[in-house]
Amino acid sequence: MQVVIFNGSPRRKISNTKLLINSFLLGYKKATDTKVPVYYIASFNKKEEMLNAYKNAKVVIIFFPLYTDMMPGIVKEFFEDISKFKNYERKKIGFVVQSGFPEAYQSIFVEKYLEKLAKRLKLNYVGTVIKGGVEGIKIMPAWMTKELFANFTDLGEYFAKNNEFDDKINRKLRKPYRMSKIKRILFSIFSKTGLTNFYWNGNLKRNKAYEKRYNRPYAQK
Amino acid sequence: MKITILNGDLETKKSDFSDYIEELVKQFQVNNHIVDVFHLKKMELSYCHGCWNCWWKNPGLCSTKDDAEIIFKSYINSDFVIFASPLYVGFTSSSLKKISDRLIVLLHPYIEIRNKESHHTKRYKNYPDFGLLIKEEDDTDKEDIQILNDIYDRFAINFHCEKRYLKSVNLNTEKEIVNASCNI
Numbered sequence: 001m002q003v004v005i006f007n008g009s010p011r012r013k014i015s016n017t018k019l020l021i022n023s024f025l026l027g028y029k030k031a032t033d034t035k036v037p038v039y040y041i042a043s044f045n046k047k048e049e050m051l052n053a054y055k056n057a058k059v060v061i062i063f064f065p066l067y068t069d070m071m072p073g074i075v076k077e078f079f080e081d082i083s084k085f086k087n088y089e090r091k092k093i094g095f096v097v098q099s100g101f102p103e104a105y106q107s108i109f110v111e112k113y114l115e116k117l118a119k120r121l122k123l124n125y126v127g128t129v130i131k132g133g134v135e136g137i138k139i140m141p142a143w144m145t146k147e148l149f150a151n152f153t154d155l156g157e158y159f160a161k162n163n164e165f166d167d168k169i170n171r172k173l174r175k176p177y178r179m180s181k182i183k184r185i186l187f188s189i190f191s192k193t194g195l196t197n198f199y200w201n202g203n204l205k206r207n208k209a210y211e212k213r214y215n216r217p218y219a220q221k
Numbered sequence: 222m223k224i225t226i227l228n229g230d231l232e233t234k235k236s237d238f239s240d241y242i243e244e245l246v247k248q249f250q251v252n253n254h255i256v257d258v259f260h261l262k263k264m265e266l267s268y269c270h271g272c273w274n275c276w277w278k279n280p281g282l283c284s285t286k287d288d289a290e291i292i293f294k295s296y297i298n299s300d301f302v303i304f305a306s307p308l309y310v311g312f313t314s315s316s317l318k319k320i321s322d323r324l325i326v327l328l329h330p331y332i333e334i335r336n337k338e339s340h341h342t343k344r345y346k347n348y349p350d351f352g353l354l355i356k357e358e359d360d361t362d363k364e365d366i367q368i369l370n371d372i373y374d375r376f377a378i379n380f381h382c383e384k385r386y387l388k389s390v391n392l393n394t395e396k397e398i399v400n401a402s403c404n405i
Binding site for chain 1: 365375
């Protein structure tokens with residue numbers, strides 16, 4: 001077993017993370033016939049199998065969504081588990097972090113942790129890919145996600161050939177790094193019209209929860 | 222003051238860290254503060270499933286039925302929160318991270334621009350400031366502390382509050398933590 005992918009999204013098979021992995025694997029398969037198993041970290045009933053797959057892999061890629069500025073708690077637990085293994089130092093490890101926030105900047109802090117984690121576990125760090133603005137890609141029309149999926153396909157093909165991420169594609173995916181002044185002004189204008197809440201309000205109304213949207217059920221004072 | 226302590230120690234039996242927390246609770250109480258302390262690993266707590274029912278189905282309510290509800294109530298009604306945990310592979314424990322993930326129930330899904338970035342708007346009027354109390358690992362270095370500081374500063378931006386300190390049980394007494402938490 002050469003390469004193993006771990007999907008760290010708590011949403012597992014219905015996750016946006018899975019869509020990115022699918023595109024990545026599409027590109028990977030263009031370059032090689034070698035199969036790449038994908039494990040879902042949230043599938044706790046397969047934990048032993050998952051940890052064995054980690055041990056046996058030569059290259060590990062962990063995809064996860066940004067949860068409260070870091071990896072989700074289940075991914076942290078996975079890191080705690082693999083830290084107990086000794087003598088797996090020569091393994092290569094890379095990460096793909098996606099977030100709902102549009103700016104890549106929000107994920108650069110976890111990137112620093114991931115680089116240090118690899119160093120701490122004496123693994124060969126091959127980098128972290130960051131992509132913001134991923135929430136909602138499941139319901140976006142194809143023309144809106146075409147470039148995103150194409151970039152992940154290219155990323156997968158490059159990885160199959162080189163066992164590392166393509167810096168050029170990674171830089172492209174990190175855009176926007178921060179919100180430009182113009183975008184911030186436009187956002188502020190649109191937010192006054194309610195346009196920026198369109199996605200949320202649509203779902204709230206569909207669930208007959210719109211009138212309750214400002215509820216504070218845990219307040220005691 | 223009302224203080225909430227989230228103890229992320231993964232050791233459920235006796236440990237130096239949890240003994241320290243026990244003594245810290247006593248010190249707060251001696252100073253007439255009300256303390257809720259939760260040893261997370263001893264509770265029935267699931268991870269955040271990312272279902273977003275709390276944002277668009279039952280606004281403000283977590284649909285996972287376990288011990289988290291009492292923590293949500295304690296957290297949002299506190300004057301100060303302490304995120305307490307020994308470090309495990311350079312960061313606070315998975316138990317503490319799991320409950321931190323679920324605190325998004327306390328935020329509103331709407332987005333606003335703050336610090337020139339997109340962030341979720343408030344659901345509640347006030348959010349408590351917090352302190353970070355850690356136990357260092359043998360190999361903890363300055364870089365690890367910087368990473369922790371940066372990430373919990375980010376958490377503070379997202380949760381409409383301030384991180385008041387990062388302190389270590391290796392270096393600070395319980396009394397110092399009480400003083401830092403209450404600005405005495």
